[in-house]
Amino acid sequence: MIFTVAIDGPAASGKGTIARAVARRFGFAHLDTGLLYRAVGVKTLAAGRGVIDPAQAERIARSLSERDLTREDLRSARAGNAASRVAAIPGVRAALMDFQRRFARREGGAVLDGRDIGTVVCPEAEVKLFVTADDAVRARRRHAELAAAGSTQSEAEVLAELRQRDARDAARAVAPLRRAADAVLIDTTELSIDAAVTRAVAEIERRLEQKTGR
Structure with missing residues (x-):
């Protein structure tokens, strides 16, 4: 059976946690599409010595392998910011689109989480969820994650970066972050992760x- 669950939302909204939980619950394959863009962003920064070159980013996207998604530095704030920047490059999005669509329509069911899954990548998905939360709450969550990983960034700095990324993701010309018209909204500002997963399930x-x- 082919069955696709598309989960979109901004950073630190809880969409990844929900995606992993429902994938386990139903035995579906899971793809964190943000890792694709993070991997391209990090590799592009390294190749350009801190500079994002669109042509280079597109070449890297076309040669990306699943091994690139296992890098330990992909969860860093630097990787997140780089991902947002390369995600605005049309050639990068096109290069990664086929990979995501093949994954989504695989036999046995699939869960994909990202920012444009329900609107662009899989508009035909059987289930579309849009997960969000207040930006201050999301910043607190992300700050805790980064601190646990050894980061010295302040919560105020994390909040400023989140707001910049939200604005960039929502304003980009190609596949901006937005809720699909038929997506179910899950606001996790005051919702426990268990309650959010229950709603998604x-x-x-x-x-x-x-x-x-049946």
């Missing part, structure tokens, strides 16, 4: 019943 079960008739 209920929506997926509802659509599975409609698709399979």
